[in-house]
Amino acid sequence: MPPTIQRVARTDAGLAAELRVAVMRLRRRLANEREPGNDLGIGVMAVLGCLHRNGELSVGELAAFERVQPPSMTRAVRKLEEKGYVARRSHETDGRLVLVSLTDEGRALVLADRRRRDEWLASRLRALTPEERATLRAAAPILDRLAAED
Template structure:
């Protein structure tokens, strides 16, 4: 079942802001739901993703990246470490600190989760007609440009 894009009158910037925010939020939520069965929480997956993006981080840096309090991150890190998904190493310049990084198993888990989400999205995109896929491609380029800081 393919929905056709319907052209409507141009929305005001405020209306477009609301529609775009809501659409991105729903798509992101839907992508998060597409994951292999397992017992990793969304928060744990997010922490693993932050380590993939940021490289080795101190626990404080990871809690800041995830916008959670350090005690909360301590619990998350402990569970990920118990599962062998992250590893600790001494900080090269501060002996009081440790650096957290993804283990090979953590990388494999993230790759598996990403593959499942990508397959779901690719299937949904394949349901679109070529003109709709062209619109999505142009929109992706614009969203990438908007996301640059």
């Protein structure tokens, strides 16, 4: 493991750079803590997570949530459907809309994947001091606000 470099951001621009690097490194590390046998990319897993959080959605709604073009989402949904993780159906009143929902297999994959990543992160948190964990507890809602859509 590479040594940790301690820096103090003295400006907002410096803080922005340090946060960007730290968040991206943590994201990559969490992305590597995958459920064994899960060969889905992080973007496709995000689709499953979106469905788990929001319930049944149209392909267009999924595309908007994930900030991708509808044709890209259609391909992702097709891949997930082929693997048995989602089911598609026509909207009751608007036949142009396709609604997508998680299957039991998809829900199980999302939960197992989250559990594995949470366990990895919890083990890393246990190595921190109580003061460091308290700082992260205070920072978590702030980071969530930064990440929230405008």
